[in-house]
Amino acid sequence: MALKLTGNYSKHNKPTPTAKVSQVESVKDGTDNKVLHRSMFETSRMLEYFTERELSYQTGHSREAWPRVILKELMDNALDACENASVDPEIKVELRDEGQFFSIVVEDNGPGIQPEVVTKILDFRTKTSDKEAYVSPTRGAQGNALKTVFTIPYVLSASTPKEGTCEIESQGIRHTIKVRLDMIKQEPRIEHKRVEIVKNQGCRVSVWLDNTTIPHSFASEQFLQILSDYHLFNPHLALTTNLRKRGTGKCIGASPLGANYELIYIDNEGYYKATVSNWHKWKPNDFTSPLWYSTDDLKKLIASHVALAQDGGRDLTLREFVAQFRGLTSTAKQKAVISRLPRIKRLSDFVSNGDVDSALISVLLENMRSQTRPVPPQNLGIIGEEHFVKCFEGRKVKYTRKMGGKDNIPFIVEVAYIPDEDLEEVKFHFGLNFAPVSSDPLQSCSLLHETRKENFEGSGIKGLASRYKVDCKDKIHIVCHMTYPRFRFKDRGKTILEVGNE
Ligand SMILES: Nc1ncnc2c1ncn2[C@@H]1O[C@H](COP(=O)(O)OP(=O)(O)OP(=O)(O)O)[C@@H](O)[C@H]1O
Ligand SMILES: [Mg+2]
Structure with missing residues (x-):
């Protein structure tokens, strides 16, 4: 036929x-x-966020982990915003059982989120991020985290028809966002109401989850672990929360989810003090180094600029673009770089036949690299032994650090062992670029530890630790944090590292 x-x-x-x-x-x-x-x-591509299957793909986690995903993404954003504004972060996290709903609220003291950015984030046809196209040691760079945060309450909603609600209070505006779906057209229906409020510093994001459908694994301990790990990897962070360890606070109300689920609130809020102020770390809005980019990375960045220009933004001159890189702020260096591409005046000149010309980008990258010196690893930010000692107050901390550069890209690995008689078994704290990760980020690779007497080999950090000296029943904390501008992940959840030649 x-x-x-x-x-x-x-x-x-x-x-x-x-x-x-x-x-x-x-x-x-x-x-x-x-x-x-x-x-x-x-079918609308916008639906990529509106079913459990699609949202599991977008977040890289199944629904059990979604409440934790929300907390992590809001913490990442709050820290990034404060660092960009060179403000020591003061973050308040509140988790509340409000009967039908369970709320997660994260409030920061950063510059706040502009109203037009909120509008852009609610456009499910696009990604909205000031990080995604850049190569740098940032906490996350998918460019759609808030979209997933806004749609999780919808997907977990038990009401008919489904509906999810979130709120952003920032820069004198309360944005109330109600997410629904037009079941016939299979299109999102986003209601975005703006109300003027008293202008406060920072940004407060509230997310309401349906209490009857919150997954069972959603336990206060996991939240506490995430929050204390953020503190562990961010010496400049002052964190307040209404959560406290089981048995040490006041428990309000019975749980709808059975005995294993217990939420503990405290009268006096838990407080994690910052251990340094003005801590030096690589900020999300610091200039990035050309040495961290591949031709494809630079092509993606230039294509993003060109697309922005096509949508009414400015078409940057090549010189303006080059000046945005570390090591290329001097006029002499900028001239040296652009003089080798005389035909390119503006970024749109890189486009031929509807695509950014890879050969020209490769020439540009080579020129930029030749004018740049490698970034010393300590510029990325060292968490340091002193901070760990303060975090694990009164306990003995064995700390070790390795710093270096591979192919002109800097890295820092910090490891600490802390015996703790209160533990029932070994407890791992994994962190990448100043954010906790929920599992061993090197689990898929074979690691080797050479001592003078013998070699130890194991799969991932956990595997190596067990081959070396650590028994799972050992009462110790093992902290492992890595900083690197070019982490590549195997999963969308950004937890398992792809370790190839890097
Ligand atoms: N607390 C906040 N304060 C100020 N701006 C914010 C805040 N949270 C989000 N934003 C802005 O909203 C944008 C979108 O945030 P979103 O989390 O979706 O993406 P991202 O942080 O850029 O990347 P990722 O997907 O890896 O988290 C950010 O790039 C930032 O400009
Ligand atoms: Mg984010």
């Missing part, structure tokens, strides 16, 4: 309202057999 495309609707197969004009009409194949007239449906 041959098929041909036509713009007419077939009378046998009346399209649903989601069907767009292209229909497929069968052409007789010589027999009188009735055949299915298929319609060409178009």
